[in-house]
Amino acid sequence: MQVGQAKQKKSRYQRLLQDHPLCCLCGGATKSSTVDHIPPQACFPKGYFPEEFEFPACEACNGSSKKEDQIFGYYMQMGNPDLFTKDLWSMWKLQDGINNNYRTALLNTRLSNQAKTEALIKMGIQVPPDADLTNLPLAGASDEFFEAAKVIGRKLACAIYYRETGGKFLTRKHYIWTSIVHGRHPRASMLTDYLNRMLPEKEEGIRRNIKEYGRRFGYRYGYKEKEDFMISACQFGIGFICLTSSGLLEKGSKSIPSEELLTIFPTPDERAAATARAENSIAAEPTQSA
Numbered sequence: 001m002q003v004g005q006a007k008q009k010k011s012r013y014q015r016l017l018q019d020h021p022l023c024c025l026c027g028g029a030t031k032s033s034t035v036d037h038i039p040p041q042a043c044f045p046k047g048y049f050p051e052e053f054e055f056p057a058c059e060a061c062n063g064s065s066k067k068e069d070q071i072f073g074y075y076m077q078m079g080n081p082d083l084f085t086k087d088l089w090s091m092w093k094l095q096d097g098i099n100n101n102y103r104t105a106l107l108n109t110r111l112s113n114q115a116k117t118e119a120l121i122k123m124g125i126q127v128p129p130d131a132d133l134t135n136l137p138l139a140g141a142s143d144e145f146f147e148a149a150k151v152i153g154r155k156l157a158c159a160i161y162y163r164e165t166g167g168k169f170l171t172r173k174h175y176i177w178t179s180i181v182h183g184r185h186p187r188a189s190m191l192t193d194y195l196n197r198m199l200p201e202k203e204e205g206i207r208r209n210i211k212e213y214g215r216r217f218g219y220r221y222g223y224k225e226k227e228d229f230m231i232s233a234c235q236f237g238i239g240f241i242c243l244t245s246s247g248l249l250e251k252g253s254k255s256i257p258s259e260e261l262l263t264i265f266p267t268p269d270e271r272a273a274a275t276a277r278a279e280n281s282i283a284a285e286p287t288q289s290a
């Protein structure tokens, strides 16, 4: 980045923090001091992060998901079958980083015949007993991916809620539910048809000054103000769809265990621990740029 560009970016960030003085990820209780990219920048090849998806965050919230940002971004890029928006160089670089730092989180591209059969049956596809699935391009997601998707899903829920309600915060009085599904899953087309009908509002990512942004990121959402209920479906290319919903917890409700909410709404102690973790992981990743 050139000096002029860096300066421009700095003043844009300063303006954003002036206009949005509170962190939108921990209930509006903390002063914002950083700009968080949600969805993570790792979801896009360099230069393709959509505009206006930068949010005010405190250091703890921003720093608490460094690992999840990388893992989630890697799966979003690997999982996008759209050749038009795929960037092999960017994917390989990410894969290299994951391989160095979080090897067990890698996509498993060497599934056994048995594992593939089981996965297909889970998707509701009949497999003849003697089928040779060696050449079937089916890969397995790691547990770390699903953990990362939970954390990033919550960040997306907070950010979209903040963006679409004109600056309201999800707090400890709300629950957040998230889920992730791949667009090529046999049941996904039913789901997307349903969501397209259910969720009237649509936002598409854009990037000025870049040719052919393509459909790299967009979301649909619906909000019921009276119930303070929001649901959204975020689409990464034509690959993964991240679903979120949030609403008010009923008084005394035990349906969502409180630890499920902690990643995004940390207490001061949890915050300190998250910051320490983030600092350690930065120290352990000298090859990665932020």
Ligand SMILES: [Zn+2]
Residues within 6 Å of the ligand: 023, 024, 025, 026, 030, 057, 058, 059, 060, 061, 062
């Ligand atoms: Zn925060």
